[in-house]
Amino acid sequence: MTQVATDRFGAFGGRYVPETLVPALDALEIALAEAVADPAFERELTYLLETYVGRPSPLSDAPALSARIGASVWLKREDLNHTGAHKINNALAQALLAKRMGKRRIIAETGAGQHGVATATVCARLGLECVVYMGEEDMRRQELNVFRMRLMGATVVPVTAGTRTLKDATSEAIRDWVATCEDSHYIIGSVVGPAPYPRMVRDFQAIIGREARAQMLQRAGRLPNVVVACVGGGSNAMGIFHAFVGDPSVRLVGVEAAGEGLESGRHSASLSKGVPGVLHGTLSYLLQDADGQVHPAHSISAGLDYPGVGPEHSFLRDSGRAEYVSVTDGAALHGFQLLSRLEGIIPALETSHAVAWLAEQAGRFPADDAILLCVSGRGDKDVGQVSTMLDLEGKA
Amino acid sequence: MGSASATISSEPVLTERLRTLRAAGRRALVCYVTAGHPDADASLRLLRELPEAGADVLEVGVPFSDPLADGPIIQGSSQEALAQGVTLGRSLDLIAEAKSSAPVVLFSYLNPLIAAGPEVLQRAHAAGVSGVLVTDLPVGADPAREAWLGSGPLEFVRLVAPTTPAERMAEIARHGRGFVYLISRLGVTGVHQGVAATLPETITRLRGVCELPICVGFGISSPAQAREVGALADGIVVGSALVQAAGVGGVDAALALVRGLRAALDEVAG
Numbered sequence: 001m002t003q004v005a006t007d008r009f010g011a012f013g014g015r016y017v018p019e020t021l022v023p024a025l026d027a028l029e030i031a032l033a034e035a036v037a038d039p040a041f042e043r044e045l046t047y048l049l050e051t052y053v054g055r056p057s058p059l060s061d062a063p064a065l066s067a068r069i070g071a072s073v074w075l076k077r078e079d080l081n082h083t084g085a086h087k088i089n090n091a092l093a094q095a096l097l098a099k100r101m102g103k104r105r106i107i108a109e110t111g112a113g114q115h116g117v118a119t120a121t122v123c124a125r126l127g128l129e130c131v132v133y134m135g136e137e138d139m140r141r142q143e144l145n146v147f148r149m150r151l152m153g154a155t156v157v158p159v160t161a162g163t164r165t166l167k168d169a170t171s172e173a174i175r176d177w178v179a180t181c182e183d184s185h186y187i188i189g190s191v192v193g194p195a196p197y198p199r200m201v202r203d204f205q206a207i208i209g210r211e212a213r214a215q216m217l218q219r220a221g222r223l224p225n226v227v228v229a230c231v232g233g234g235s236n237a238m239g240i241f242h243a244f245v246g247d248p249s250v251r252l253v254g255v256e257a258a259g260e261g262l263e264s265g266r267h268s269a270s271l272s273k274g275v276p277g278v279l280h281g282t283l284s285y286l287l288q289d290a291d292g293q294v295h296p297a298h299s300i301s302a303g304l305d306y307p308g309v310g311p312e313h314s315f316l317r318d319s320g321r322a323e324y325v326s327v328t329d330g331a332a333l334h335g336f337q338l339l340s341r342l343e344g345i346i347p348a349l350e351t352s353h354a355v356a357w358l359a360e361q362a363g364r365f366p367a368d369d370a371i372l373l374c375v376s377g378r379g380d381k382d383v384g385q386v387s388t389m390l391d392l393e394g395k396a
Numbered sequence: 397m398g399s400a401s402a403t404i405s406s407e408p409v410l411t412e413r414l415r416t417l418r419a420a421g422r423r424a425l426v427c428y429v430t431a432g433h434p435d436a437d438a439s440l441r442l443l444r445e446l447p448e449a450g451a452d453v454l455e456v457g458v459p460f461s462d463p464l465a466d467g468p469i470i471q472g473s474s475q476e477a478l479a480q481g482v483t484l485g486r487s488l489d490l491i492a493e494a495k496s497s498a499p500v501v502l503f504s505y506l507n508p509l510i511a512a513g514p515e516v517l518q519r520a521h522a523a524g525v526s527g528v529l530v531t532d533l534p535v536g537a538d539p540a541r542e543a544w545l546g547s548g549p550l551e552f553v554r555l556v557a558p559t560t561p562a563e564r565m566a567e568i569a570r571h572g573r574g575f576v577y578l579i580s581r582l583g584v585t586g587v588h589q590g591v592a593a594t595l596p597e598t599i600t601r602l603r604g605v606c607e608l609p610i611c612v613g614f615g616i617s618s619p620a621q622a623r624e625v626g627a628l629a630d631g632i633v634v635g636s637a638l639v640q641a642a643g644v645g646g647v648d649a650a651l652a653l654v655r656g657l658r659a660a661l662d663e664v665a666g
Contacts, residue, residue, distance in 0.1 A: 016506055016532045018465040020557035020582060022564070161471060162461070171464045178465065179583030181559065278507045278532065279462060291483035292511025293461040 007195035010318065012311035015194040017174075017281045024181035029196045031101045036203075041100065045093055052125065053082045053092065055207065059215035062373075064342035069358055071365035074220065075345070076212045076240060076374045085348065085377030086208060086236045088118035091187055093204040095122040098185035105129045105184040109173040111138055111166030111232070112303035112350065113145025114377055115189030120154035130154040133172040137164040138302045145381055163296045166232075166306045170280050190233025191310030194281030198310050205239025212372060213243045224372035225365070228253040230353040231324065232268065232304035234313045236376035245321060254313060255357040257299035258326035266298040270309040271317050271324040284311040300329035300389075301349035301382075331356040336379060336386055348377035349386070409499045409526040410453065410551045410574035414609040414630070417452055423661040424575070424631025425622075426611050427451040427638055427654060428503060430473035431458060431490055432482025434643050439482075441647045443494035449651040450658025451498055453611075455529065455633065456491055458484050458504040465505075465531045467586030469636040473643060484508045484516070492523035501527035501553060501574070506541070517548035527551040527574050535568045546571065553577055558598050562605060569606035576606055577633065580614045580625070587636050588615035591624050599628045619660030626664040632657070 007029075008014055015025060035041040049055040060075040078086035091108075098106060106128050110116030116132040123130035132149055136158045139146050149156050162168040170192075177186040191198045191205070209227075216224055227244050229237035231254035244250040259267030267273065270285045277286035279294055287295040287307035297307040316322035327335070332349055335356030340346045347355055354373055365371065379386070407415070417424050429442050446454060459477040463470060482490075484504070491500055502525045509516055509530065520528065528550040533542065535554055546552040554572035556565055557579045569576060578599065581592040595612070602610055612625050613633030625632050634657060642650040 015534070015537050017534060017537075018531055018557070018579075019534045019555045019568075020559050020579060022534045022537075022557075023559045023561060161468075162475075167462065171462055174464045175467070175584045181582070277510060278505075280464065281532070283538075286507075288507065288511065290511065291485070292508035293478065293483060294507070 007199065009312040009315035012276070012284050012314040013195055013198055014283050015281060016278045016283065017194045018178055020178050021181060021194070025194055025196065027101070031097060032196060032200055035097050035100055041096065045096055048092055049089070049207070053088050054080060056211045057081055059212060059219060062343050065339065068342060068362055069365065069371070070363045070367055071369040071371055072220070073358065073371045073373060074216065074224065076208060076372060078208060078236060079345065079347065079375045079378035083114070083118045083121050084380060085114040085118065086205060086239060087115040087189055088121065089207055089239070090189065090201050090204040090235065091115065091118040092122045094185070094187040095126050095128060098128065099126060101185060103183060103185040105131070105180065107131050107173050107176050107184050107186045108189060109133045109166065109169040110189065111169065111305055112301065113138065113142040113149070113381065114303060116154070116156070117145050117148050119187050120149040120152040123154065124152040131176065132156050133159050133169040133176070135159045135164040135166060135169045138166065138169070141302050141385060142381060165302065167294070167297065174280065190235040191238045191312060192233045192280060192282055192308060198282065198312055201235055202238040202242055202312060205235050206242040208236065208239035208374065209241060209243030212240060216370070216372060220370050222370060223247055223250055225369040226251045226253060226371045228255065228354050228358060228371065229374040230255050230304065230350045230376060231271070231309060231313060232257070232306050232350060233308070234310040236374050238310060238312055240374040241316070241322060252316070252322035253357070254322055254324045255353045256324055256326040257301060257304040257332070257353055258328045259298040259300070261328055262326060267326070268297040268299040268304050268306060269326040270307060271313060272326050276314065279308045282311050284314045285309055285317070300332055301353070303348070303350040304353065325357055327353050327356040327360065331360065333386065333389065335359060336382070345375065346379035346383065347375055348379045349382045351376045408551050408573070410501065413452060413499050414575050418609055418630060421665045423626040423664055424452045424609065424611055425450050425654070425658055425661055426453040426455060426613070426631055426633040428455040428457060428633060428635035429642065430470060430477055430639055431456050431487035432477035432480055433473040433639065434476065435480060436482065436490060438642060438647050439490055440494050442642060442650060443491065443496045445647070445651055446654060447496060447498040449654040451654055452631070453501060454496055454498050455501045455503045456487060458487050458502065458508050460505040460508055463505060465584055467584040467636060469587065469640050470585050473639045484512050488520055488523040488525070491525060495524060499526040500524060501529055502550070503529045506530050506533050514544065517545070517550050521549035525550060527553050529553040529555070529577060535571050542571070546573070555579060556602055558582060558592065558594055562601050565602050566605035569608055572608055575609040575611045575631065576602065578602060578610050578612045578629065580612050580616065585614055585636050587617045587640065591621055595625070596628055619656050622657045622660040623663055626661045632661065
């Protein structure tokens with residue numbers, strides 16, 4: 001009997017997929033269990049994480065930002081990973097898993113292009129064929145990442161359906177997989193999709209929180225009072241939250257994209273404004289209308305521009321273990337500049353949402369609080385877009 | 397058979413239709429249309445006139461914003477229907493208004509059904525729907541919602557894929573009502589040439605564990621394919637080809653396609 005009904009986070013998660021994919025997900029489940037039980041898999045993954053990705057990623061103190069906020073802020077530097085974001089932690093582990101399963105062709109979806117670049121990178125390193133689906137709108141917004149992927153030998157397929165962003169790229173990647181599941185592996189880039197993906201991606205990203213927790217204990221001599229991360233699908237957030245879920249004193253804060261404002265109808269704040277529904281194989285909070293049609297998301301950041309969210313975040317929200325807030329496009333632009341000016345770190349627009357929330361909290365924390373912020377990625381990919389926007393505002 | 401014993405007084409409509417066809421040696425022609433495509437009037441005409449052209453069962457697709465099991469043709473038809481405001485509620489209105497002489501199976505993704513609330517199955521039944529098929533709810537995925545769909549007034553049709561192992565086929569057959577929808581090939585809906593080489597072997601495996609009639613869909617569009625598959629299965633499902641014909645050539649082109657498929661299927665009997 002298949003495990004389809006059991007792999008859930010409370011009521012959320014599950015496997016709402018076409019029948020064709022059920023055996024492929026069963027096989028993935030089995031291969032994953034075998035891999036994590038095999039010391040050789042762990043060894044190879046650790047070796048590549050250390051010598052290729054550059055782990056452990058540093059924990060930086062942030063003196064100027066700390067002074068601004070009125071509490072000590074620590075930055076977990078996933079932006080310093082090879083390819084510039086946390087995405088490669090998961091892409092590398094899944095690619096190794098695909099190799100173990102004898103699958104030589106990799107499919108991925110991408111929004112901002114960070115997951116696509118990470119996947120193209122590990123495929124080049126491991127000698128795997130790589131096909132990345134990317135919305136036409138996102139290809140325009142993230143031209144440079146498209147070039148990076150192609151440079152490393154990936155095929156980038158423009159998706160022209162629907163909103164031409166991450167949602168439709170994900171649908172198209174799933175359609176590819178339904179046709180090719182016997183010889184292809186689909187590397188989903190976030191803690192979304194059908195089981196076992198949300199748990200598997202979380203476990204492959206949990207190294208962020210494991211390292212950060214140990215680094216905090218060593219450097220600050222204590223656990224943080226608050227852990228904050230941006231949430232689109234939510235993989236960097238789950239990755240850093242996971243190690244702290246069992247520490248009741250640690251407040252977990254996920255920051256969603258409020259786009260042009262929560263009341264504008266143009267945002268990506270699934271946990272703040274969505275209702276539970278099924279998209280891309282999982283039951284989770286979802287932006288949708290009364291007829292169950294998925295509502296297009298909006299964010300200044302292509303990586304957060306997704307109407308759904310990982311099912312474990314929905315569970316953490318409803319159980320009260322984590323809280324979810326949101327900041328607007330404008331606030332994120334401010335966060336982008338703030339971390340650049342104060343700390344000499346240009347954050348990704350995704351990360352800028354977490355920075356912006358923190359900036360809004362200035363003066364509200366007790367002075368001896370420690371706050372851990374996940375710098376999920378670097379902002380090099382965004383400087384073109386941001387410079388245009390700031391020019392328009394006359395602020396550059 | 398389990399499906400018949402589930403009712404009190406009479407056999408459910410879909411089961412009865414398939415049993416009658418089987419007894420007569422006639423292969424079932426199941427015709428898929430997207431509700432509201434190419435427009436509401438054409439949709440009504442299709443629902444009314446397809447039975448006369450040779451359809452035995454109608455599948456009516458509920459337009460959905462993110463149809464991940466569908467290829468470009470049905471995706472496009474869903475987008476066009478949604479643009480005209482046709483969602484689940486309007487789909488049921490069209491079915492009620494058409495009063496088709498063939499049993500209607502509602503073909504939907506799960507999310508619009510969840511959003512419509514628990515009473516939607518009664519509403520659908522009142523509108524004249526006999527069966528329901530959910531593309532993204534495989535057997536075992538969500539027992540509570542499967543029980544809801546399976547114990548209501550509609551016959552819950554389940555799908556088998558070429559990748560489904562034999563023991564799971566048996567499980568699916570136990571849960572299915574009306575007929576089993578066998579997906580003929582890997583991939584999404586669409587128009588293809590020929591028949592997947594693995595199909596005969598898949599049907600043989602399924603027959604070994606399944607007493608329900610087997611209707612084969614995905615990629616069947618031509619009379620030649622209808623003959624070939626009709627010789628192996630109890631029926632065929634035509635979807636994308638029909639939607640494409642209706643979209644490009646209108647209702648008459650769709651009816652002509654169905655007449656051709658009917659004639660081809662009728663060459664296979666017994």
